[in-house]
Amino acid sequence: MAAQHVARGSATANSSDPTLVVDGMACLCHWYSCKNWVCGGQWREYMDVLKSWVGAFDSAGIRLVFFFDGVVEEQKRQEWVKRRCRVNGEISKIFNYIKTHGEQPGKNLFSLPSALATFTCFALRSLGQEVFCSVKEADYEIANYARQHSSMGILGQDSDFIIYDSVPYLSVEKLQINSLTTVLYDRQRFCRAIGLTTAQLPLLACLLGNDVVSEGQMQHIRNNAVATYRKHDLAPHHTPRGQMVLAVSKLVSSLWGRDEEEPGQILQSMNLSAPQRELLKRGISFYMLPGQEAFQRCDIPLHPSASAFEKYVSPEILKACTEKHVTTEGFMVYHVLCAGVIQCSNTLEDEEDTELLPQALVYKPCRQHIYGLLLGHDGSTVDSPVIREWFVYPGNPLTEPDMVHPVQVNPPCGHPSLDLLWFGTDPNVSALRLTSFLAIFDCQEFSELYGTIEDSLLAALCLVSFIVLQMQSVSQEDVDAYLSQCICLSMKSSQELQQIKLPFLSSRAVQLGSLYVRGLSHLLGANCASGCPLPNAALMPWHSFDGQLFHSKYMLAHSGAEKTVLLDSDSSRLSLFLHLREKLIETCRKRGRVLQSRPRTNNAPAPSHRTTATPGCRERRTGWPSGGGEHQRGTGEMTGGPRHGGGWRKQEEERRDQSEYGSRERLWERGGGGQHFHPHFHPNSYSGNPQYTSGSPRQYIGQSHRRGRGRYHLAPRWSQPPAPGT
Structure with a gap:
């Protein structure tokens, strides 16, 4: 195809490099082929995979342009919520499997590492690739870019690319990277097979169901079409799904009497209510690229309350944040300033482990500080607009x-x-x-370290300190694991990291790993909001985190290993480690947070629970020195079973009636109160109850629930909520 593209260009004196427009989101599960995914990501290995993948096309003279989803359009919000809830169920199965078997589940429960899409954008840019983040539906922008630039094709995995009147659509799922062969979905041949024209495909897609028109909304139309189709017994040899596609195609063809007939006239002739016709009209317009006929594309405004935000930021800021977003450098900032809404997908979190807060709540104070920096007018946030957060975490039904x-x-x-x-x-x-x-992270003292240590270490220290301040259950051993793996990572190759062997997995370490990676994405948001004092490259996970390395350090730390062992017997690393740890401890102590040692006896699941390993899983090994992570002395935390009577959701239900605490939080939500403190949230590691501490005596504020909704709302002492999770 590339050779033919060049030949056509030469013949028309319009030569250009053959270009593939790549749907980045569709490629993530194919790019992330690392064996370990549950521990938080093998980021160095992943970078090697991307470099090799890009190099294969480069060697063939094919230019790549990548697009990633940059927004969730409100008309697709319910579909987004439905998918997030489904993934939550799968994550529960992942943790049950880990606690039962002590190993990573098979591919049937595969879950991408947290924030993979966010960091992949930066990874590809570091490899010299052209990467865009969409401001509308990504599929639309991909199809439009490919058509406008006469690209060789679109590489993705979405049937919408057949419906758009754009360039040829190639399958990334069928791609053989070594030979650069794949499957081409031919739009013209498809139309001939089902008896339609390309202009009729948008209506077909809507009647069959897509992201705008759900399957259920047009079920009666499909049922009638199938009944008519089967009555004539046109193609009994097809599968039921195939019969349905052909039946609806036959219906569309019969309604569309003339090629020049307008879609609006066709919708009027269908047995539909007025709202259903409007829904189909909006669905068809979804596929209309600029310059194409039919309906005007119906876009939801990207910033419906733009006038409210213009009170707090200049037009230059709005323009700059849009440019940063499009070039994938404006993580979080664009959504806050231009839309007032931000979302974050699923994270590997164990809803039965009540000691560890969900990342959405851990980083909420951080996000609130970012919002305050972006929208604070003359240092005041009294009249600042409220930000709508769609964050996935256990107990949040995502109803609003x-x-x-x-x-x-x-x-x-x-x-x-x-x-x-x-x-x-x-x-x-x-x-x-x-x-x-x-x-933003309440770590101002670390400014003296700037320039004396690597930027990636400064960022890691800032992040780990923030985590410690937010969660009382984080122990000295957890901090040692975080910091030692950050320091040791720089001296290890991706091959060495892949060779790390873990005797079994700790579900708690899995969640702590995902928590750290989510924190890196918050560092990116804070860095962008602050004018980028640190290079974004320093905030990338391949500079400060590796899932298997962290897991191994976690087990060593909790087994009581000597610090020299934790630091690979390197005296220079040990000296740096002790220096950073002392800085962290000192900073936390100033804020009333005393870091304590709480080693956990690391017991692998009993042999009686062992079953045949799921295909794709590593065989569990035993014999790790004196354990290190799943059973904490005296807490009653059991490996392999539900904890604390049903976990976060159960405890949240039990706390709904705490009216005193609830009224205080509602006071905050109304913007009441006028004092300003710097509270720090610490969930009690034994009872799960939140505590707020600063220099003064402790005050307690509960987790309230708006009219019985099962979600967490953590409010700081009186008017200032604990700052905060893609």
């Missing part, structure tokens, strides 16, 4: 978004303007950017 208020950031030098942080050129602005970034 969480309404989250910005919280003012108070760096030592005062509240900076966003224009100064983003566009300022004065030498002093660099220091202001760094202090603003650190203030």
Whole structure:
């Protein structure tokens, strides 16, 4: 195809490099071929995979342009919610399997590492590739770009690319990267096979069901078409699904008497209610690219309350954040400033483990500080707009978004303007950017480390400190695991990392790994909001995290291994480790958080629970020195079974009647109160009850639920909620 593309260009004096437009989201599960996925990601190995994949096309002279989903259009919100709830059920099975068997489940329960799409954008850009983040539906932007630039084809895995009148559609699922062969879905041949024209395909797609028109909404139309089709017994040899496609195609063909007939006239002739006709009209318009006829594309406004945001940010800021978003560098900021809504998909979290808070709640204070930095007017967030958060976590039914208020950031030098942080050129602005970034995580003291340690280590220290401040259940051993793997990672190749052998897996370590990676995405958001005091490259997981390495350090730390063993017997690494750990402990102590040692006896599941390994799983090995992670002395935490009587959802139901606590949170949600504190949330590691501490005596605020909804709402002492999860 590439050779033919070049030949055609030469013949028409319009030569250009053969280009494939790649649907990045569809490729993620094919790119992430690393054996270990449950521990948080084998990021160095993943980078090698991407480099090899891109190199195969480069060697063939094929240019690649990547697109990733940048928004969730509100008309698709319910479908997004339905998929997220389904994945939650699969994640529960993953943790049950780990606790029962002590190993990673097979491919039937495969789950991509957290924030894979976000970091893949940066990875591809680091490899010199052209990468875009969509501001509309990604499929639409892919089809439009490919058509406008006369691309060689679209590489993806979505039947919508057959429906769009664009360029040839190639399957990434069938791609053989070594030979660069795949399957081409031919739009013209497909139309001939079902007796339709390309102009009639959008109506067919809507009647069969797509992201705009659900299958259930047109079920009666399909049932009638199939009944008519079977009455004439046109093709009894086809499968039921095949018969349905042909039956609906026959219906569309019969309705569409003339090629020049308008789709609007056809919809009027169908047995539909007015709302159903409008739904089909919107569904058909979804496939209309610029310059094509039929209906005007019906887009939901990207920022319906733009006027409210213009009160807080300049037009230059709005323009810059859109440009950052399109080039994949404006993570989180674009959604806040241009839409007022942000979402985050599923994370590997064990809903039965009540000691570990979901990442959405751990990082909520961080997000609130980011919102405050972006939307704070002259240092005040009194009238700032509320941000709608669609974050997936156990107990959240996703029936409506969480309404989250910005919280003012108070760096030592005062509240900076966003224009100064983003566009300022004065030498002093660099220091202001760094202090603003650190203030988001309440780690201002770490500014003295800037320039003395690697930026990736500074970011990691900031992140781990924030995690410790938010969760009382995080122990000295957990911190040792986090910091030691960050320090040791720089000296290991991807091949060495792949050779790490784990005797069994700890479900708690799995969640801590995912928690860290989600935190890196928050570092990206904070860095962008602060004017990028750190290079984005320093915040990438392949510089500070490896799932298997972290898991091995976690087990060593909890088994009581000497620090020299934890640091691979390297004295220089040990010295750096002790220095960073002391900084963390000192910072936490100033905020009333005393880090304690709580080693966990690491017991593999009993042999009686062992079953034949699921295909694709590594055989479990035994004999890890003196354990290290799943059973904490005296807490009653059991490996392999439900904990604390049903986990987060059960405990949340039991706490719904705590009216005193609930009223305090509702006061915050209304914006009541006027004092400003710096509270720190610490879930009690034994009871699951939240605690807030600062320098003053402890005060307790419960987790309330709006009218019985099963979700967490963590409010800080009185008017300032604990700052915060893609």
